[in-house]
Amino acid sequence: MSPDLESPTDRDWVRQFITTNLPILPVPGIPEIRLHKAAPNSGLRRLAERDPQFGSPYWAHYWGGGLVLARYLLDRPETVIGHRVLDLGAGSGIVGIAAAKAGSAEVQAADVDPYAIAAIELNAALNDVIVKTILADVATGEPPAIDIVCVGDLFYDEALAGRIVTFLDRCLAQGITILIGDPWRAHLPTSRLRLLAEYSVPDFGDGTASARPSGVFAFESNMSP
Template structure:
């Protein structure tokens, strides 16, 4: 998949100089969970075929794009950064798919009418992780399936997860873009009654 990323010649530095609200373009970099989730969907298209999906915290839109290329009926890509939304449009066009952009935070509202929520890399901060986990619990209560991609960050709700696959690859902030680490894909579900973490190591 062709994606627009930040780089010395990307023009992002010039854009940042012109807009004081530009902020840090987190959406312009590779994040391990999103890469793993996109790969998992492309390798297992039956996960999304004919289904409506929400890419939560979409960033560059790589997961939503993978879903559409794998046969999803519709993919909503949600992010709070207006520049991420612009990047999603560019990346979707470059990949020949149509994505429904949503600028905002879906976790502040009831779950949307989708079949599957895809979450990449939203467990790096405790308060964010707690808010996202509550939203995902609401999704489960609404019979919406949830998959998470993450490189085993500290605030993963581990007692709610079942490990599906590991995909070696880079993550955000790696000095060497080709450094290999375990970027994992999980299903999200109820806490196991025995209290054990439903994870494989």
């Protein structure tokens, strides 16, 4: 029987599974943050067997875009100090956690995967920060009350990239600052980006977890006529 994560019992079961099976490790290149991360014997297959709708456990691995954006926020805390930040498609919550550690006034982390939400809650507590979780596709509507939206590695799929760009344009229209972390994936909207910094970070997304250059960008208005 698949778990209903609206049920406190099953939500607790998932949290206990993550706590027991995903070891707490320092993040490569970001020793200020520790996360629950998948290991070879973590048994994520058991979650998939328990829930037929279990998706790809991207929240359990390191992705270049999230790593580079988290590193940038910690290196330049003035970027987010005192601001309300949304971590869009948050996964493990690493970007939101970095924003909170850097001094954000409020951090929201949104994801469509209930397993990601459980992981974010555990990881935020582990790092002694407050991150408000949102289980929803916030990109389908108007932006919440925020000052900065952080997008870590959401341009790996063409259709998804198109939806994210549309949402980011709505954010720009409301005066919201947009920061993107990405290892130059195929559907990154490069014509709309201004490079702010570049780091070499591991990237599970390429199937090897090898280090590769990843950028932090400001997303800007389309000035084409």
